[in-house]
Amino acid sequence: MKKVTFKKGNLQSDGLDFGRQRKFMREALLEVCSPREVILPMVQHRGTPCDPVVSVGDSVAIGDLVGVPADMKGVPVHASVSGEVTKIDSIRLPNRVSCKAVWIKNDLNRRFSTKIHPRTNVDQLSLAELSKLLWTSGICGMGGEGISTYSKCVKAEKAGVETLLVNATQSEPFLACDLHHLRVNAPRVLQGAMALGGICRVKKVVFCIEDLWVDEIDALNKAITDLRHRYLDKKIEVRLFKTRFPQGCQQLIIKALYGVELPIGKDPEEEVKAVLFNASTCQAFCDMIEKNQPLISRVVTISGDTITGHNVLVPIGTSVSELLERVPGAHTAQRIAWGGAMTGVAIKDLNVPIIKTTAAITIIRKFEPMRMNCIHCGACVGACPVGLSPYLLNRLIEIGQEEAAVSESVEQCIACGACAYVCPAGIELSTNIAKAAHRARKRGIV
Numbered sequence: 312m313k314k315v316t317f318k319k320g321n322l323q324s325d326g327l328d329f330g331r332q333r334k335f336m337r338e339a340l341l342e343v344c345s346p347r348e349v350i351l352p353m354v355q356h357r358g359t360p361c362d363p364v365v366s367v368g369d370s371v372a373i374g375d376l377v378g379v380p381a382d383m384k385g386v387p388v389h390a391s392v393s394g395e396v397t398k399i400d401s402i403r404l405p406n407r408v409s410c411k412a413v414w415i416k417n418d419l420n421r422r423f424s425t426k427i428h429p430r431t432n433v434d435q436l437s438l439a440e441l442s443k444l445l446w447t448s449g450i451c452g453m454g455g456e457g458i459s460t461y462s463k464c465v466k467a468e469k470a471g472v473e474t475l476l477v478n479a480t481q482s483e484p485f486l487a488c489d490l491h492h493l494r495v496n497a498p499r500v501l502q503g504a505m506a507l508g509g510i511c512r513v514k515k516v517v518f519c520i521e522d523l524w525v526d527e528i529d530a531l532n533k534a535i536t537d538l539r540h541r542y543l544d545k546k547i548e549v550r551l552f553k554t555r556f557p558q559g560c561q562q563l564i565i566k567a568l569y570g571v572e573l574p575i576g577k578d579p580e581e582e583v584k585a586v587l588f589n590a591s592t593c594q595a596f597c598d599m600i601e602k603n604q605p606l607i608s609r610v611v612t613i614s615g616d617t618i619t620g621h622n623v624l625v626p627i628g629t630s631v632s633e634l635l636e637r638v639p640g641a642h643t644a645q646r647i648a649w650g651g652a653m654t655g656v657a658i659k660d661l662n663v664p665i666i667k668t669t670a671a672i673t674i675i676r677k678f679e680p681m682r683m684n685c686i687h688c689g690a691c692v693g694a695c696p697v698g699l700s701p702y703l704l705n706r707l708i709e710i711g712q713e714e715a716a717v718s719e720s721v722e723q724c725i726a727c728g729a730c731a732y733v734c735p736a737g738i739e740l741s742t743n744i745a746k747a748a749h750r751a752r753k754r755g756i757v
């Protein structure tokens with residue numbers, strides 16, 4: 312099968328030396344986390360914030376509604392543990408979002424809402440019923456984009472999309488939550504994807520995965536063969552990508568598959584009549600279809616330079632601090648990132664929650680790049696997948712020449728982190744450039 316890819320980017324051997332943990336992605340789910348408390352922010356997505364619908368002192372069961380948005384552009388928030396609401400207060404998340412949050416003390420009884428139960432008529436659900444389930448599920452893009460999956464489907468259907476792309480390519484090395492789902496839950500990822508494809512009214516569903524993951528590709532192909540008879544009205548394909556980071560970025564998948572550069576501010580729905588969903592998102596929708604279970608937990612990859620990486624099933628709202636209690640020495644790490652090694656946000660206060668879009672926690676204990684001036688090695692230019700000159704842009708931004716940075720197309724930056732990942736001088740290129748790109752786009756200077 313012909314493999315597709317994009318130019319430049321990073322190979323797994325570039326950047327941080329996590330080499331010894333390369334095999335960790337093959338491991339089964341190591342454990343299920345049961346936190347003492349969860350913190351549920353009312354904004355875990357891109358869109359309208361939720362308002363809490365519980366009060367301090369209320370008793371909640373797993374799956375109970377905790378927050379609802381004022382319109383359909385937000386996604387509801389559900390209790391991820393059973394217990395008592397102990398606090399409702401403001402919170403500031405590492406991604407700089409400030410919002411209200413609900414604290415729930417876990418009674419450790421794992422009491423589920425009576426609404427969560429196995430569904431017997433899965434195959435008879437109409438598209439309208441599936442659509443309603445999607446809205447109530449609280450699912451948003453779990454690969455990190457955070458857009459309401461319901462809103463995305465509505466938009467895709469209106470745009471007349473023909474293809475649904477399932478993104479199982481990874482944006483970062485050592486990020487393995489989506490691969491985990493394909494390895495152990497391939498039929499569930501397939502069922503979720505086909506249901507989303509029904510709501511979007513597509514003709515074709517295409518699974519995108521990198522060639523390195525042979526076991527996961529086998530599992531996916533087997534699921535397609537086993538369940539093909541249920542989806543005879545749609546084409547189903549598996550497309551292989553060369554293993555290169557950040558392949559998981561939407562722009563690079565579209566470029567590789569369609570040869571089209573997505574213009575800034577444009578979506579694939581309009582440009583190529585395709586809509587992209589993450590593999591974890593598809594799996595989460597399967598939970599809603601089969602068990603009426605909204606999005607209350609997610610698989611998070613914990614990796615680092617001195618630990619054996621693994622995947623943990625985490626109730627949404629678990630604090631990073633509590634999650635890392637199981638990782639010996641994690642609290643003495645030099646740097647802990649809320650996210651992956653390339654695009655994660657460094658956090659000092661570990662009392663922040665895992666939210667619906669947190670795919671990874673990365674612990675850097677030994678390796679910390681030297682901080683020095685640019686040595687003009689060109690590695691960042693060689694890595695940038697959209698053809699920018701990161702060292703030049705960073706210099707222009709540093710000296711306040713943002714207009715000149717716009718002339719160098721700073722707004723094209725997709726915040727992938729590839730440049731900073733390879734920089735031997737430890738310069739925070741991607742953070743600086745992505746912020747300037749955001750400012751330029753906001754001012755409309757593009």
Ligand code: SF4
Pocket residue numbers: 694695696697698699701723724725726727728729730731740741744745
């Ligand atoms: S400049 Fe932007 S797009 Fe280019 S590698 Fe850096 S973060 Fe990625």
Ligand code: SF4
Pocket residue numbers: 684685686687688689690691692701702733734735736737738740
């Ligand atoms: S990778 Fe770092 S040191 Fe090399 S040219 Fe880019 S900014 Fe300079």
